[in-house]
Amino acid sequence: MQPDHTSVAIVGGGPAGLLLARLLHRAGVDAVVLESRDRAYVECRQRAGILEQATVDALREAGAGARMDREGITHDGIELRFDRRAHRVDFPSLTGGRRVMVYAQTEVVKDLVALQLADGGPLLFEAEVRAVTGADTERPVVHYRHEGRDHTLSCDYVVGCDGFHGVVKRAVPEAVRSTYERVYPYSWLGVLAEAPPVYDELIYAHSERGFALASMRSPSVSRLYLQVPNGTDPGEWPDARIWDELDARLAVDAEPGWKLERGPITAKSVLPMRSHVTEPMRYGRVLLAGDAAHIVPPTGAKGLNLAAADVVVVARALTARYRDGSTALLDSYSDTCLRRVWRAEHFSYFMTTTLHADPEQSPFDTRLQLSQLEQVSNSRHAAAELAENYTGLPIPD
Known part of the structure; x- marks a missing residue:
């Protein structure tokens, strides 16, 4: 069945959109996920494979940590090689015990898809979002095409997890949008x-x-x-x-x-390789997360992790909104995320320009x-x- 209204419309069924859906589901907030590609494509899309501790914790909180904990590979450091020498950077001794985990994005997505289809809200594959209207109203509308027919989905909030070339970002007027690249x-x-x-x-x-x-x-x-x-x-x-x-x-x-x-x-x-940030990450009832708002070169292993951090902040803000009516976290969403985004942008820039040979x-x-x-x-x-x-x-x- 095609839903015609939901509290939160999530555009994009990659790791960010699916993680947000699971966090909202566990908080009792209803959501619909619209993904333009088919399930096979989404589950085989090769991207990141390094998970920060905070991302690992968020996946466990979403109920998606069982297979990750069995099959993921914990890493305590990295090795830098330069001038034909090697130097190891030991993470736990330098950070008070923090580590990273190797667990491919494909596996993260498979885990989240299986959970969402088993007991979550609607997850529609091959649902091509054409536009988002009414971003600055109390009832924005997502216009999409699914199974050969056009549909509309009204909602309280739209979260764009649909990537750099996604549709949701276009709902933010160019006059209020700043781009850094x-x-x-x-x-x-x-x-x-x-x-x-x-x-x-x-x-x-x-x-x-x-x-x-x-x-x-x-x-x-x-x-x-x-x-x-x-x-x-x-x-x-x-x-x-x-x-x-x-x-x-x-x-x-x-x-x-x-x-x-x-x-x-x-x-x-x-x-x-590119660095890109769109500000603000919220306009009216539309919020941007992950690659829809920012891109980092992969040298710092930050892309998936930044997206996960964004949707954790979104989930907390929406949970507060529906639990007690508070919009304080929603109002501060963009500023909260952008402080962390720009630090990750700087680190990714540092790693990239330090290790690559500019022609x-x-x-x-x-x-x-x-x-x-x-x-x-x-x-x-x-x-x-x-x-x-x-x-x-x-x-x-």
């Missing part, structure tokens, strides 16, 4: 490989050949990245070339025989990068700042 002069070539990682934690490598990252999705699947020029065609990179380049960029003098475990590469894609940078710029990496290696304060940001700043209460 930086586009980087390089991209990532990301690959999935059926090869067990030969490293215990993520490796971030700065080299004269460009940046490289060795990550993982499971004990048998590696997730690997190479810095490439913008506009790169993945077809120009056969498997052997990818493995050879990864080995070269990750090499350190202390381990002359160190190489990645090779296996079939099952997916290749090129990811452009036009001078030898002086390279020496500055190496000096910064040396500082992280030799200063506990510098290492602690990196560790605190990587493991995630607290979500405002």
Whole structure:
């Protein structure tokens, strides 16, 4: 059945929208989730895989932590490689015990979809939202197409979790919207490989050949990245070339025989790098969350985690609104989230510009990068700042 009214319309059935739906469901607030893609696409969409402690806690609060706790891989640090040397940043000793968890976005989404379909509110796949009207009224309306027919859904609030190119953001008039953006002069070539990682934690490598990252999705699947020029065609990179380049960029003098475990590469894609923030994150009865409001380069592992923090704040605000009529948290939503967003933007910018080789940078710029990496290696304060940001700043209460 097609619902015609709900308290909260959530546009976007990715991890942010689904997590918000679960948090609202457990708080007794009814919501409808509208997702433009089909279920198979949503559950297979490859994105992030590093969860901050606050994101892990939010998934547990939503009832979606059981499989994550069984299968997720806890990491206590990362390794920085530069100047053919390696330095490990130990998170717990620098942050008072905080860690991160490797658990792929695909698995987060599968867990949340299963829960929502089992006992949550309506979750409509292949529901293409065309427009949101009445954002500045007490009864906004979502216009969408589902199963070949046009429908409307009136609601008290609309939350846009529909990504950078989503429709909900257009409900915020351009006259009140400010945009801040930086586009980087390089991209990532990301690959999935059926090869067990030969490293215990993520490796971030700065080299004269460009940046490289060795990550993982499971004990048998590696997730690997190479810095490439913008506009790169993945077809120009056969498997052997990818493995050879990864080995070269990750090499350190202390381990002359160190190489990645090779296996079939099952997916290749090129990811452009950009930083983007839209302000404010609320207009009338419309709230933006996740990529609909902000984009970060993936170097700092902040994208999914920022989205999760946004919807935790949204859920608390809407729960207060329906529990006791208070709109104080809703009124402060944008400012509350943006303070955390801009810190994450800065950290992601720092990690990106410190580790990547800009095509036009001078030898002086390279020496500055190496000096910064040396500082992280030799200063506990510098290492602690990196560790605190990587493991995630607290979500405002």
